[in-house]
Amino acid sequence: MINIKINKTLHGANGDMNLDVVFDIKEGDFVALSGKSGSGKTTLLRILAGLEESNAVISVGDTIWQDKNTNLAVQKRSIGFAFQDYALFDNMTIEKNLLFVANDKKLAEKLLNITELTELKERYPSRLSGGQKQRVSIARALMKRPKILLLDEPLSALDSTMRTKLQSEILTLHKEFQTTTIMVSHDPSEMYRLANRVIILENGKIINDGSPKKVLLKTKGSQKFSFEGELLEIKKVDVIFIAIVAIGQQLVEIVISQDEVKNLQVGDRVNVSTKAFHPIIN
């Protein structure tokens, strides 16, 4: 079991905020950490890694990483870290990037193989695509066989095809190395695919914590098909009305009745929902 208790005042763009979280993670879990920017996600990871000072109490199994009397240095914590911006050593080949962390050729070979980088191992980072760089970064994070793998939005800069491919590689690595993984993500499909637990932070507090389905499925009453949108227009057609609503990047039309129109105004944030029985998937 990994026990985490953090209390730290953060000085953010929107004034001071208290990061105040207490939670346990079962070893081997894959936890997705989500929430608006500025909610404390990255700081939480940095505190776990020992990159940020704090009054935290962190214990991993029988080992205390941090408490009143102890504060293990970054390199003493069994942590692998991969960031959105890769942070590779540009003057080293891919293989050297891995070996720099731990001089274990066999492990490097295995990681390069899983991440399909074996043939590129003599290349320098500047000659790699974004997806390849992130693979190196993740492979490198595992070179010390860390107990905890921290991933800070590792895939958010990649296109969706590359993201899907790397998601499955991350899952393979997570299982193969039996790490506990904590990944910051904003992508519900990514969290659903990878994590067995989702934690949502808001203003430094945990506001939701549970299985991906419980946390991510937007429901309203018995409606399972539910989206937030902005009401753009209401048109009267015959005896009914048609509402145009912007949901994400798309516009949708919804038939509403006179009675429903009364409570709506163009510009309103609205929730559009229907039962799970009606939508058709093509």
Added chain:
Amino acid sequence: MNQLQAKVTKIQGTQGLKIVTFHCANTSLKMMSLDLQENIHDKTVVQLTCKPTSIAIAKNFSGELSYANQLNAVILSLELGELLCSIQLQFTTFTLESIITADSASRLRLAVGDEVTALIKASDLSIAKVIS
């Protein structure tokens, strides 16, 4: 929005699929649903809803229909458009709106004061909110 206050009287379920029976005024209603919110149990009072376009109308009907929800109602008013017809119905103390084609409305010769049956499929009925 059509609103009906109803009380849960039975929940039948198998692997995430549920059929919920409600008591609403003098009528029994049924709803098809996936997993329910955790706060919905036997005897929970809820507000049910249904789109006006999902309510069909039967008049002088004899025979059997698969509609799980058959509500005896009286026509309060009719608004006949070029293609569609909006009908206000009185069902016990509740007012419901049904939208059907104008052709169907004239075929049934619907008029204010008519006693009709409002028909709602179990999959078209949903819970708008939990009341208590």
